Structure formats: structure tokens, C-alpha cells
Amino acid sequence: MGPADQIPSNSYGHVTVLLRETVSALGLVPGSLVVDCTLGGGGHTKLLLEAVGKSGKVLAFDRDPMAIQHAESAFSREIASGQLxxxxxxxxxxxxxxxxxxLAGTIDGIIADLGVSSPQLDIGERGFSFLNEGPLDMRMDTSRPGTAADLVNTADEMELSRIFRDFGEEPMARHFAKMICRQRAVKPFSTTAELASFVEKHSPYSSKSRRHPATRLFQALRIAVNDELGELDRFLAGAIPLLKKGGRLAVITFHSLEDRAVKHFFAEATGKSKRQQLGRHVAxxxxxxxxxxxxxGQVVAPYPIEPGEAEVAANPRARSARLRVFEKF
Ligand SMILES: C[S@@+](CC[C@H](N)C(=O)[O-])C[C@H]1O[C@@H](n2cnc3c(N)ncnc32)[C@H](O)[C@@H]1O
Structure with a gap:
């Protein structure tokens, strides 16, 4: 038993979503070479290590130094043996x-479990959540510049409005951008609580609504600060050539913007989009x-795989998860 087996899978404070479904979708065998693009608390990584065995190898990426630091001690033995x-x-x-x-063209499987980990949301200092007071930060990679406060206090009104509309699908994007720009001229925003209570005070929505009025704006800022959709596009564009023939790519998304991007990319890569176009216009x-x-390649299941009722009951953060899997020809 390695040190990673001695810690519960959520010792990082993150419960892995669609754990067995994702790893088994890759169809790995002992000796496989696999990439976990989103290490987080290492839940998927741990099961991947078991699936590939001592003769296999896992490469695990994360841009959050906190995730890397945690994994350095949680998986010290696997790192020392060269397995991870x-x-x-x-x-x-x-x-x-x-x-x-x-290693291009030699990889058996790639996993990306998108979005944020629970500790990123739960630790107030990280500044991701309007529920936890902290600096308005939201950077996944805390070693790079560009916090949410920088964005909120310097982006022009049009840009803020576009971010709220495109990344938060916020119907009142222009209203909130205008109010924020007016307020920051008096006093710049520096904490999550300041922004959340300001948005609440100036919200045109009913106070009886179940959703906090800042929910969409916080999602939008997080996506913008971390360039999440740009990251996803660039990752997908480079992923297929890395796989060997029969290698698989599994992506878990948590909101419609991400899921649309993955679905669209798979439709292009499988030729579904082009086939539809050609079928319509030419004989x-x-x-x-x-x-x-x-x-x-081809899509492995015709519909995205979603967590079952039991998983959602045990981990409400899993409720919007959707897993899509692609296999390279
Ligand atoms: C949902 S968590 C992954 C949880 C992990 N699968 C587990 O079982 O514990 C997402 C992780 O991906 C990382 N992440 C998100 N976008 C990233 C990117 N573009 N590049 C590298 N890491 C990223 C986040 O920092 C976070 O740790």
C-alpha cells in the first residue's frame, strides 16, 4: 500500500466526480501511459495509478500550486518510483x-475534469466564492498576476458587461457593469463580500429568488480571470495528435459553456459537422x-454520462457534471 492509499480520496477537501465512470471509460491496461490534466486533490490520479499499475505511467497537470504541493506529499512514493x-x-x-x-502519439488516455476544486471554492483566501469572505482573487495559478479585483477595478464598462453576458449568461449584464463602474470610482472593490453585497443591494431581481444575484457574475469573473474557455479550446485543439490509435480523451464539464465547446469540438473531430454540411448541400x-x-475518431457514448442520483445526493457539486469521451482512429 502506497501513501496515497492511506489518505481518504478527499483529504484535499475535494470529492471526485464521476470517478469510476471516467477512469473506466479510458479502457486502460497495465503499462498504459495516461495524462490527468486536472490533478486537484488527486482522486482521478489515484485510480489512474491503480489502473496502469507499476509498469504504467501517469502525468498529472495542475496550474494551482496548492494542488501540486498536496500531491507531492500524498503521492511521494509514486513520484519517487517514477510512476507519477x-x-x-x-x-x-x-x-x-x-x-x-x-511522447506525442504514444498516450493511451487523457482526462480533464474541468472547473474548480472544492478547496479553491471553500478557502476564503482564494477569493472564488461570494459565500466565503476573502480578497477578490479567483486565480487558479496564484503564481501569476491578474486577480478578479484587477479586472473589476480596471476593465471598461463594455468589457465588464461582455464578460457578465458571455461567461455568466447574465441577462442584466449591462446594468451590473454600469453600477460597478460607478461604485469603483468612489472606492475600488477589494473583497468578495464587498462585491457580493454591492450586487445584492443593486440587484433588480426579487429577493425571494433561490439564487444569489451574484452567482452568475462570480462565475463570469472566474472564467475571465482564468481564461477558462480559451484554455479549453487550446487544450482540445492539441489533444488528439498526442493519443495513440485507439487512445481516449475524457472530459468532464460543469456548465453549458464548457459542455457546448466540448460537444462542438467532438462533432468537428468525428466529422459529424462536415458530414451534415455535405449531406445538405451536395449530391x-x-x-x-x-x-x-x-x-x-469517434464519440464513445452517444450521450454525455451524468452522475446518478446517489452521487448527486452525496455530493451536490456533482449535479451539473457531464462526461464526454472520444476515441482516436
Ligand atoms: C475539478 S478539479 C479536479 C479534481 C480532481 N479530478 C480530483 O479528483 O481531485 C479541477 C482542477 O483543475 C485545475 N485546473 C483548472 N483549469 C486548469 C488549466 N487550464 N490548467 C491546469 N489546471 C487547471 C484546477 O486548479 C483544479 O485543481
């Missing part, structure tokens, strides 16, 4: 990292269409 390597980088750099290591045979589409 930790990489403190954004997963948009996966393709360049793997290519530089000469071609199936064989001609197949040749023109040049699919890179």
Missing part, C-alpha cells in the same frame, strides 16, 4: 510539454463523403 510525474502548468501547454518529451456518395470528412 507532476507538472505545474496550464493544460493548454499539454501538447507542447508532451511533444518536447517525445455525393457515402464513400465520397467519408473520404472528404476524414474523421479523426
Amino acid at each position: 510525474s507532476l507538472v505545474h502548468k496550464p493544460f493548454s501547454e499539454l501538447a507542447s510539454h508532451v511533444s518536447t518529451a517525445g 455525393l456518395t457515402e464513400t465520397e463523403i467519408d473520404r472528404m470528412v476524414a474523421a479523426k
Whole structure:
């Protein structure tokens, strides 16, 4: 038994979502080479290590120094044996990292469990949540500049409004951007509580609404501060060439913006989008269409896999999770 077996999987304070479903979707065997793009508390990493065994290897990325530091001690034995390597980088750099290591085209499986971990949300100091008082920070990578306070206090009104609309799907984006810009000229925002209570005070929504009026704005700021959708696009664009034939890519999303991006990317990579276009406009045979589409792979299940009732009851944060899996031809 390694040290990682002696700690409960949520010793980091994070309960892994769709744990067995995701790892078994990769179809790994002993000796496989696999990448966990989102180490977090190491829940998926731990099961991946078991699946690939002593002859296999796991490469685990996270841009949060806190996750890397936790894993250095939780998985010290696996790191020492060379079974696990930790990489403190954004997963948009996966393709360049793997290519530089000469491993492109040799990977059996890649997992990305998107979004934030529970401690990122729960530790007030990290500044992600309007429920926990702290500096208005929201950076996953605390070693890089650019906090949520910087954004809220310096972005122009149009830019803030666009962020609230595009990343928070906030219908009152313009209203909130205007009020925030007016207020920050008097006193800049510095804490989560200041912003949350300001938004609550100036919210046009009914106070009986179940959702806090700052929910969408906090999601939007978090996505913008961490360039989450840009990261996802760049990661997906580089992922398929890293896989060997039959290798699989599994992505867990937590909101519709992410899920749409993954679904769209898979539709492009499987040739579904192009096949639909060609089928509509041109009289071609199936064989001609197949040749023109040049699919890179196939989607493993026709619908996204979602957590069951028992998982959601035990871990309400799992409720919006959706797992999509792609297999390379
Ligand atoms: C939902 S948690 C992963 C939890 C993990 N699967 C587990 O079982 O404990 C997401 C993690 O991904 C990291 N992360 C999010 N976006 C990232 C990115 N673009 N590059 C690297 N790490 C990222 C976050 O810092 C966080 O630790």
C-alpha cells in the first residue's frame, strides 16, 4: 500500500466526480501511459495509478500550486518510483510539454475534469466564492498576476458587461457593469463580500429568488480571470495528435459553456459537422463523403454520462457534471 492509499480520496477537501465512470471509460491496461490534466486533490490520479499499475505511467497537470504541493506529499512514493510525474502548468501547454518529451502519439488516455476544486471554492483566501469572505482573487495559478479585483477595478464598462453576458449568461449584464463602474470610482472593490453585497443591494431581481444575484457574475469573473474557455479550446485543439490509435480523451464539464465547446469540438473531430454540411448541400456518395470528412475518431457514448442520483445526493457539486469521451482512429 502506497501513501496515497492511506489518505481518504478527499483529504484535499475535494470529492471526485464521476470517478469510476471516467477512469473506466479510458479502457486502460497495465503499462498504459495516461495524462490527468486536472490533478486537484488527486482522486482521478489515484485510480489512474491503480489502473496502469507499476509498469504504467501517469502525468498529472495542475496550474494551482496548492494542488501540486498536496500531491507531492500524498503521492511521494509514486513520484519517487517514477510512476507519477507532476507538472505545474496550464493544460493548454499539454501538447507542447508532451511533444518536447517525445511522447506525442504514444498516450493511451487523457482526462480533464474541468472547473474548480472544492478547496479553491471553500478557502476564503482564494477569493472564488461570494459565500466565503476573502480578497477578490479567483486565480487558479496564484503564481501569476491578474486577480478578479484587477479586472473589476480596471476593465471598461463594455468589457465588464461582455464578460457578465458571455461567461455568466447574465441577462442584466449591462446594468451590473454600469453600477460597478460607478461604485469603483468612489472606492475600488477589494473583497468578495464587498462585491457580493454591492450586487445584492443593486440587484433588480426579487429577493425571494433561490439564487444569489451574484452567482452568475462570480462565475463570469472566474472564467475571465482564468481564461477558462480559451484554455479549453487550446487544450482540445492539441489533444488528439498526442493519443495513440485507439487512445481516449475524457472530459468532464460543469456548465453549458464548457459542455457546448466540448460537444462542438467532438462533432468537428468525428466529422459529424462536415458530414451534415455535405449531406445538405451536395449530391455525393457515402464513400465520397467519408473520404472528404476524414474523421479523426469517434464519440464513445452517444450521450454525455451524468452522475446518478446517489452521487448527486452525496455530493451536490456533482449535479451539473457531464462526461464526454472520444476515441482516436
Ligand atoms: C475539478 S478539479 C479536479 C479534481 C480532481 N479530478 C480530483 O479528483 O481531485 C479541477 C482542477 O483543475 C485545475 N485546473 C483548472 N483549469 C486548469 C488549466 N487550464 N490548467 C491546469 N489546471 C487547471 C484546477 O486548479 C483544479 O485543481
